[in-house]
Amino acid sequence: MKYRDFVDLTYKPSEDDVVCDFSVETYDEGITKMAGGVAAESSIGTWTELATMKVYVKKLHAVVFDISGNSVRIAYPIELFELGNMPNVLSSVAGNVFGLKDLKNLRLNDVHMPEEMITSFKGPKYGITGVRKLVNVYHRPLIGTIIKPKLGLNSKDHAEVAFNAWVGGCDIVKDDENLSSQRFNPFDDRVVKTLEYRDRAEEQTGEKKIYIPNVTSETNEMVKRAQFVVDQGGEYVMIDILTCGFSALQTLRDQDLDIILHAHRAGHAAFTKNPRHGIAMRVIAKLSRIVGVDQLHVGAAVGKMLETKEEVLMNCKALRGKMSGLKRVMPVASGGLHPGLVPSLVDIFGVDFVIQAGGGIHGHKHGTVAGAKAMRQAVDATVEHIELEEYATTHSELRSALETWKYTS
């Protein structure tokens, strides 16, 4: 079969097909031929005719069924894939194709999976409903912080910073993406100490408080760490899903532990940043939801990270839209956030999300407690439809924050 044999613009995808939306840019070759090349290389074809091709194999070929400018849609028969095996799916639709010499750029913009494939994975165990039930907060965004400095604090200082954030008004405190079990702050010790301070913060505030330790590591060690968190009375863990990888994420989810999975996406921008090449974040969001995370970082559209509002909304839709009965996943906004950005964030995200601020809380000039208070005040004001400047006249922590950080986009 030649590349062009993988193109059939009269084909209508069936409900059982996997459909991928690509953007394809070629050098000298026509778009039709190279769209066929993408379909070939990601299914049963290769660059030359094969003596070993069989008639019964040909019926499994992927089909380019729509070409519109650089936008190319490809349908894959579900039989091409192993169900319940996310690395296998990625090795086909997001594998060798990115390296084809005749392609200038190739972007995987979206993936649509049939129900049979989606339900072959576990999906989120808790999702937004489970998270809200645990935290017992229903009508406002959740307020989270990351311990800062991100690395270097010893276990005791780490737990104290967490405590200050909780009593100031944060619901959630989490480790940063590159804290795992370094000598300066070993995992077990940190978990024990920080959960101890969590209990004290809950007593003092009468509110439910969450600690999310980062379990990122080799798979078995990661599962062991997650179990340790359960045993110590924790309800949440974080995994850096991309630096760990989808095999390990599936393994952790498959343990079916009584634990909420918070997914960090460290490293994503190496392949999501260029809108013309690589993989769109919304694809990662969908696949993560299907495997079964409960929360995922999706950008903020404001702050220090690069995504546009449009991209962030697509990520949110991938997490919160309807998908074969899967639970809805909580988006996490993070990266350079501070209280002055809350109205913009609520405008973009609605209320079902986590506002995750590190520097924007611990960088408050009166410290972490004041920083957490300022963020809680900003959230309270926003859901009550009061202007931050007005609310700040009677809330000094918010006033200080607004004076320190002025940008609102």
Next chain:
Amino acid sequence: MKYRDFVDLTYKPSEDDVVCDFSVETYDEGITKMAGGVAAESSIGTWTELATMKVYVKKLHAVVFDISGNSVRIAYPIELFELGNMPNVLSSVAGNVFGLKDLKNLRLNDVHMPEEMITSFKGPKYGITGVRKLVNVYHRPLIGTIIKPKLGLNSKDHAEVAFNAWVGGCDIVKDDENLSSQRFNPFDDRVVKTLEYRDRAEEQTGEKKIYIPNVTSETNEMVKRAQFVVDQGGEYVMIDILTCGFSALQTLRDQDLDIILHAHRAGHAAFTKNPRHGIAMRVIAKLSRIVGVDQLHVGAAVGKMLETKEEVLMNCKALRGKMSGLKRVMPVASGGLHPGLVPSLVDIFGVDFVIQAGGGIHGHKHGTVAGAKAMRQAVDATVEHIELEEYATTHSELRSALETWKYTS
């Protein structure tokens, strides 16, 4: 600490530092400030001053010690990392930094790890020496093929294609990167049947023959599949290291099975293709070697994939150069290869590599046996310093191949 506090051009990295070579492109901000930003965000810093910063934490900060045009070198104290945890290393040096809004592009070109970090991982169990000993071929490149069509053959036809490749002269037959355990060709059945044909091919040829089944899947299933291969008398497995991820790769290596690990890099070009952004393949090559693969795809510099000769040589150096006593890893050239390219390949790679051709063997007009013969003839001619055209006058399979595929770069 501000971004600029992470720059000290008088600093000399110590032997214990991790050193990363980046290429940094900014929009409006100066290169010095944003180089500091990369060092900050990948170590202890963030975008704002912190009330929670401690004196004992500051000494852990990363240092930009060299800026030359867009090239930036950063040294990280080893204490920042958890030893033996590759996802953790990546979450720091190849994590959030790619997404910083003030950076136009960021490329991680190379990573240099201190011996203490390298030896905290297992490293290759077999390497080039172990592979050569098993295959019992010492003075020429190994000849491998991928079963084609890449997906769709049933187990029996798959095993027969493998048999034909072996008797034609291939040393190695492997599954393609997106074959795992689909309904049309379930893993266990395929392994049993193909190893049975391997035994027959060994009897018929008197040569050692290798089958590499692809175990890519969720971690525990992957380990189970690898163990199954050992139990059935196999000596090799393949893993798609990037779609599975580094946690799972570490887990598989940590089992210390008597099995050679062949690493496929499906998906790499999503982040390696643009030379100004993402991660260079040589970084992946180094990290894979440190974790402990024995063979790795590195591009071919000729054929259908995009890498330049310079890039391929850097990948090979990462695998075969000296590195804290680690075994040398066998590079695998693949992607659009055929017999006419062998002289160019040997010129680039030397003899310590695998020539992996799929279409260039099964696409031979007289079928797989003839295709494998043609490739073996091309290799024999090349190591004996005989021109292919001359050798082809007395070797008809090679002649046919040279007539079918004419490009030599």
